[in-house]
Amino acid sequence: MFYDIIQLPARFLLKFFIKRLEFTGLENLPKSGAVILASNHSNSFFDAVILCAYFVRRVWSLARGDVFKKPLAKKVLSSLYMMPMYRLSEGKEYLGDNDDTFNKCISLFKQGEMVLIFSEGLCTHQTKLLPLKKGTGRLAQKAWDDKIDVVIVPIGITYNNFNKFGKIVKVNIGKPMQKEEFPQEATEGMFLKEFNRILTEKLNALLDTTLPKPSFWKNPWYYIGLVINFPVNALATGLSRKLTRGSVFFDSITAGFMIFVLPIYWILLALLIYFLTKFV
Structure with missing residues (x-):
């Protein structure tokens, strides 16, 4: 797949665009097994580019569905292990395709793969976390209902700017969250509400506005x-x-x-x- 060909070159080439990139908590990424990477989403596809380029394990990403509507774009994005998630604003006729994407994710989890989802559900240039959508909780619940031992790894990405060349980026990776940390005996609505409350706390703690200082020797x-x-x-x-x-x-x-x-x-x-x- 195209992803496997360009991952290492992209990691190197990003050094010419990013002035300083710092990761904390890389040891929290499980070396094997099913993982949901639950990240904030303030910088469009670039959020996924950074994570996919620098994480050793292969990452499958959920991306906005409208960019998959053109056949060529769909082919390219699929070769980068991206899968579409459609919103109501992109057309009711596409919402059914989300079930196919979720089923694909469940299949990937059974194979011990890692899936990246942006839990806010939309992207705006902001430094504060937006209210979380229900997609991350629903995906986790579906996996657990299917007896898949998937863990949730929260990720906070912070930028010093969104529209200038030569930026500073910090990626904080939290400790994996297990099924037992979330309500076991609850209605779907109560489960999703509590899931988002817990995940929101974890993500807010990872959004670090104290960015590292640039240095020639660091990059x-x-x-x-x-x-x-x-x-x-x-x-x-x-x-x-x-x-x-x-x-x-x-x-x-x-x-x-x-x-x-x-x-x-x-x-x-x-x-x-x-x-x-x-x-x-």
Whole structure:
């Protein structure tokens, strides 16, 4: 799959876009077994890009359903292990497809896979947690009803900005939550309410506004890239601003552009240097 091909290159190439990236709690990620990664969602697809690039285990992601409507987009996103979740605003006719996605998740859990869900259900550029939707609780409940020993790992992602090149990002990973931490004998409505209350507390504790300070030695690639990659940086930033004006996709478009264009740029630059040194 495309995910497996680009994961390591993407991890390296992101160093030229992110000035400082810090993870805490990586030891809390189970090395095996079924996992629901329950994260906040303030920066569109870029949230998933960071987690999928840096987590050693393969991550399947739930993403907004409207981007899957075009056949080519659906094919590309599926190759990146993304699955659609539709909202009512995207059309009633698509809501039934959510059952297929949930069933796919249950199948993945039975295989011991890890699924990322953004528990707020929508993305806006904010630093505070929005009220959680019911999707995470319903997915966990369905898995537990099917006797699958899935754990919930809360994740808080914090950014210093959402629309500038060279950002600081902190990812805090909480301890896995077991089935026993949630109400066992409750109606569906009471279970989901208590589930969201507990998860909200965990996520709020992980949203850290004290971001690490940038340093050349923490990420020298970023500072070297400011000089060497200047044409690509400028083109990616300018193009993204035009395409994403008024939306939440600036980082997603900019990072995606750089991941695919930087290797081509480096090859062309190397060829130019080669010919200049050979024939001049």
